Amino acid sequence: xxxxxxxxxxxxxxxxxxxxxxxxxxxxxxxxxxxxxxxxxxxxxxxxxxxxxxxxxxxxxxxxxxxxxxxxxxxxxxxxxxxxxxxxxxxxxxxxxxxxxxxxxxxxxxxxxxxxxxxxxxxxxxxxxxxxxxxxxxxxxxxxxxxxxxxxxxxxxxxxxxxxxxxxxxxxxxxxx
Numbered sequence: 278x279x280x281x282x283x284x285x286x287x288x289x290x291x292x293x294x295x296x297x298x299x300x301x302x303x304x305x306x307x308x309x310x311x312x313x314x315x316x317x318x319x320x321x322x323x324x325x326x327x328x329x330x331x332x333x334x335x336x337x338x339x340x341x342x343x344x345x346x347x348x349x350x351x352x353x354x355x356x357x358x359x360x361x362x363x364x365x366x367x368x369x370x371x372x373x374x375x376x377x378x379x380x381x382x383x384x385x386x387x388x389x390x391x392x393x394x395x396x397x398x399x400x401x402x403x404x405x406x407x408x409x410x411x412x413x414x415x416x417x418x419x420x421x422x423x424x425x426x427x428x429x430x431x432x433x434x435x436x437x438x439x440x441x442x443x444x445x446x447x448x449x450x451x452x453x454x
Contacts, residue, residue, distance in 0.1 A: 288318060288441065295320040295386075295440055296363075297433055298393040300356060300401055303329030307397055310430035316347040318437055323359055324352045329396070356405060365391055370412045373436055374401055375426050377415030384414045386440035394436075397429045 297320050302308045308324070315322040332352070353359040371384055372393045395401030406413060416427060416435050427435070 294388055295437060296323060296389065296391040297321070297437060298323040298325060298356075298359065298391055299396075299429070299433075300325040300393060300405065301327055301329070301396045302429070303396045303398060304429070305330045307429040311433045312348045312350065314430070314434055314437055315349070318441060320437060322348050322350040323363075323391075324350065325356050325359060326352060326354050328352075363391075367409055367412060370409055371414045371436070371440075372401055372406060372409055372412050373416065373432060374406060374413050375415060375418075376406070377413035378410075379414050381414055381416050381436065381439055384439075386443045388444055390440060392433070392436045392440060394429060394433055400426075 295318065297311060297315055299308060299311060299322070302311075302324065308328075308330070312322055314320070351359075353362075359365065369387075369389065370391050370393060371386065374395070393401065393405075395405075414436075416432055418427070426432075
């Protein structure tokens, strides 16, 4: 049992588990950083092929440090395979895109949800975005930034921790999702 002063400093790995999906990631260090994020939040990492690197890539391993043995990771040949095998309904999906119509602050997250991010160059495939138009989420940025997007692992971190904040708040207040 945690002492009152420690409450809120640690996550309960059993109640707030999320799924982080990287669709066709290209840059090994970004995927390694997301793996570390998943390890420290007890989130599951799903990698959707084709990958822009090999799983045994030294840059991928270096970025993930010694966390890889703590990551529940799966590799899928396609997004459809992931949806079918995991029996994921559309309401569990949150597709992160700079063109999303729902702000991160408006999106509602629940334990077990799938936070889906695209590759570092092109983002999520348009075909996938067209398939789930009401599930697109955007991380708020200024309207005319000099840079056009966030780094993939930064965006994943923002998304995971906002989802965990909502889940924690909902559970703490006894609100049903």
